[in-house]
Amino acid sequence: MSDVLSASYVLVVAEVRRGLFEERNLDTIGLGRLLGSPVYLLLPDNASGVDASIVDKVIRVGADEGNFQNPLTMVSILTKVFETRGQPDFILFTHSSSGAECAAYAAGHFSLPVITDVSGFDRPTGTFSKSYYSDKVFAQFKSASSPSILTVRSGSFRDQVTRNQATADTESLGAFTAQEGRTFLDYVEEAGGAVDITKADFLLSVGRGIGSKDEIPRYEELAQTMKAVLSCSRPVVDKLWLPKERQVGTSGKTVKPKVYLAMAISGAFQHIAGMKDADCIIAINKDPEAPIFQYAHFGIVADVNKLRDKLIETAKAS
Amino acid sequence: MEIVVFTKRVPVTQEEELRILGDGQSVDLSKLPHRMNDWDNYAVEEAVKLIEKGGGGVTSVAIGDSESDEVLRRAIAMGARDGFLLEANEVLQDPFARATLTYNFLKKENMPFDAIFTGVQAEDEQFACFGGILAALLKIPYAAQVIGIDAVEKDHFVVRRELEGGLQERVKVSLPCLLSIQSGINEPRYVSIMGVRKASKVERKVFKASNYTDSGKSLVEITKWVYPPKKEGAAMLAGDVGEICSKLFAILKEKGVYQ
Ligand SMILES: Cc1cc2nc3c(=O)[nH]c(=O)nc-3n(C[C@H](O)[C@H](O)[C@H](O)COP(=O)(O)OP(=O)(O)OC[C@H]3O[C@@H](n4cnc5c(N)ncnc54)[C@H](O)[C@@H]3O)c2cc1C
Ligand SMILES: Nc1ncnc2c1ncn2[C@@H]1O[C@H](COP(=O)(O)O)[C@@H](O)[C@H]1O
Numbered sequence: 226m227s228d229v230l231s232a233s234y235v236l237v238v239a240e241v242r243r244g245l246f247e248e249r250n251l252d253t254i255g256l257g258r259l260l261g262s263p264v265y266l267l268l269p270d271n272a273s274g275v276d277a278s279i280v281d282k283v284i285r286v287g288a289d290e291g292n293f294q295n296p297l298t299m300v301s302i303l304t305k306v307f308e309t310r311g312q313p314d315f316i317l318f319t320h321s322s323s324g325a326e327c328a329a330y331a332a333g334h335f336s337l338p339v340i341t342d343v344s345g346f347d348r349p350t351g352t353f354s355k356s357y358y359s360d361k362v363f364a365q366f367k368s369a370s371s372p373s374i375l376t377v378r379s380g381s382f383r384d385q386v387t388r389n390q391a392t393a394d395t396e397s398l399g400a401f402t403a404q405e406g407r408t409f410l411d412y413v414e415e416a417g418g419a420v421d422i423t424k425a426d427f428l429l430s431v432g433r434g435i436g437s438k439d440e441i442p443r444y445e446e447l448a449q450t451m452k453a454v455l456s457c458s459r460p461v462v463d464k465l466w467l468p469k470e471r472q473v474g475t476s477g478k479t480v481k482p483k484v485y486l487a488m489a490i491s492g493a494f495q496h497i498a499g500m501k502d503a504d505c506i507i508a509i510n511k512d513p514e515a516p517i518f519q520y521a522h523f524g525i526v527a528d529v530n531k532l533r534d535k536l537i538e539t540a541k542a543s
Numbered sequence: 544m545e546i547v548v549f550t551k552r553v554p555v556t557q558e559e560e561l562r563i564l565g566d567g568q569s570v571d572l573s574k575l576p577h578r579m580n581d582w583d584n585y586a587v588e589e590a591v592k593l594i595e596k597g598g599g600g601v602t603s604v605a606i607g608d609s610e611s612d613e614v615l616r617r618a619i620a621m622g623a624r625d626g627f628l629l630e631a632n633e634v635l636q637d638p639f640a641r642a643t644l645t646y647n648f649l650k651k652e653n654m655p656f657d658a659i660f661t662g663v664q665a666e667d668e669q670f671a672c673f674g675g676i677l678a679a680l681l682k683i684p685y686a687a688q689v690i691g692i693d694a695v696e697k698d699h700f701v702v703r704r705e706l707e708g709g710l711q712e713r714v715k716v717s718l719p720c721l722l723s724i725q726s727g728i729n730e731p732r733y734v735s736i737m738g739v740r741k742a743s744k745v746e747r748k749v750f751k752a753s754n755y756t757d758s759g760k761s762l763v764e765i766t767k768w769v770y771p772p773k774k775e776g777a778a779m780l781a782g783d784v785g786e787i788c789s790k791l792f793a794i795l796k797e798k799g800v801y802q
Binding site for chain 2: 242291295296297300320321322323325326328329330331332333334336337338339340341342345350352354355356357358359360361362363364365366367368369370373376404405406407408409410411412413414415426427433434451452453459460462463465469475476477478479483484491504505506507508511512513514516518519520521522523524525526527531532535536539540543
């Protein structure tokens with residue numbers, strides 16, 4: 226038993242939706258690889274599509290995803306893992322709705338250090354970088370004790386994933402019943418709308434920086450004259466300036482147009498994740514340091530509303 | 544129903560160039576305007592809506608220096624009954640330390656609550672974990688990214704949690720519980736300057752954080768601040784407005800999306 230308890234490993238908690246292994250799990254596994262210890266993957270029992278050659282052990286939990294991705298169940302599951310396999314050096318979750326929810330609750334329950342939205346690891350100093358102010362600066366964090374809990378930003382470490390010769394062994398952890406305090410009922414799909422922005426070749430996307438709802442008609446006019454489809458960032462939907470079906474990002478749509486013209490969008494990662502694969506990204510922002518310029522192919526530093534008026538005028542004149 | 548809502552005062556950084564001081568010791572925030580964290584606006588609105596319907600009171604709590612009184616006044620102007628400032632002059636960078644301090648405060652002051660609301664994340668630090676840690680310390684259920692409260696019963700809520708890509712999950716959560724509230728769940732009411740001024744007449748209580756820290760030890764610490772890793776970056780289009788427009792149209796034509 227004693228060498229079980231001194232085992233050194235990285236525990237990766239998988240995220241599974243409607244049975245499918247989410248692609249962002251590759252980023253948690255990739256960071257696990259960088260950390261050097263064997264990677265153990267914790268999986269709910271209804272998961273499919275898992276490539277067991279990219280981890281060193283699979284631990285199947287007797288709980289379906291609705292129960293597994295529940296912070297109250299997760300702390301019981303982790304307790305059992307610690308008892309039977311010893312404490313890992315790191316516990317990695319995706320930085321997503323359920324990943325961050327379980328990570329925080331586990332940190333509080335076990336009194337463990339937690340760093341969220343990790344997008345970089347510096348091996349020489351053993352520090353993890355985390356975004357502040359929507360990627361305007363990053364902080365390098367050191368954890369004072371182990372195990373540490375980290376949530377990992379999607380897209381950050383997937384190229385670190387390596388494949389073993391053989392597929393990993395699968396062990397099972399036993400069954401976990403639903404919790405009293407919180408129970409999963411069902412999934413609800415947001416209602417679709419009339420416009421499908423994922424089909425457009427040319428998206429004109431507006432952000433909070435346009436200023437107010439009163440500006441929207443002029444952007445609709447611009448979209449019409451340029452034959453673009455209007456899309457937007459989340460705050461524009463939250464403020465009811467445009468309907469939800471127009472939202473690009475992790476909690477909206479993932480788009481891949483030929484041209485994505487972003488006007489007054491700062492470039493938070495939840496937005497970038499939804500449009501970074503566009504063939505050509507053009508960003509217009511009055512802040513030359515706006516993070517979106519790091520992802521754009523072309524950039525313009527300007528006041529969007531003024532430039533918009535000129536664009537409409539020019540398009541109409543030609 | 545008694546609801547405690549956490550409200551944070553944050554710097555507005557969207558249009559600002561942030562400067563890192565010294566050899567990465569700190570970030571200069573001194574000249575920035577501040578306001579209530581956007582997500583917390585939605586949390587206050589949701590709490591006030593609930594008590595307007597079912598009775599009870601909302602207490603807004605901020606952890607920060609004396610300037611944070613500003614967000615308490617705003618919350619009161621929106622309909623909160625009380626505003627409590629947990630006054631800490633040092634910024635607690637470790638979310639665990641911040642949650643522990645808050646836990647000690649709630650316990651020692653015997654704060655009554657049926658529910659605690661936070662925002663999904665603070666705009667500045669973006670940890671998205673303060674509420675989850677606090678809920679676990681309090682040993683109460685937690686649900687994050689709540690985008691709808693569909694049922695309010697004596698002993699439980701039915702809430703919708705936002706997941707990714709337009710999917711939501713409905714969960715039943717027993718009371719007392721802690722919810723993190725997602726933006727867009729409601730339309731936060733408009734608060735006039737007059738409203739805030741009137742709210743200033745409502746007494747806000749101040750508690751010294753030093754009375755509630757036990758070890759004060761942080762589990763994580765920042766060793767250095769750095770600028771974002773530079774990618775290739777964009778080719779910048781320059782010139783006067785007319786020139787920029789023609790360059791832009793030329794690109795659109797070349798990409799085949801504009802004739
Ligand atoms: C769980 C979760 C899910 C999320 N999902 C999404 C999502 O799916 N999609 C999404 O977009 N966001 C999402 N977000 C929100 C995200 O974190 C950012 O808050 C959001 O993307 C910011 O939108 P924005 O760029 O329009 O606004 P801001 O960040 O406020 O940026 C406005 C920009 O406009 C510029 N600007 C202002 N005025 C002008 C002017 N006159 N001319 C030119 N430029 C100007 C500013 O310099 C700034 O860069 C999510 C957040 C969370 C926590
Ligand atoms: N210093 C603070 N004062 C008041 N509320 C806070 C503070 N820090 C965090 N919170 C609350 O916790 C939420 C999530 O913060 P974070 O986990 O830091 O992203 C915020 O939206 C606030 O509701």
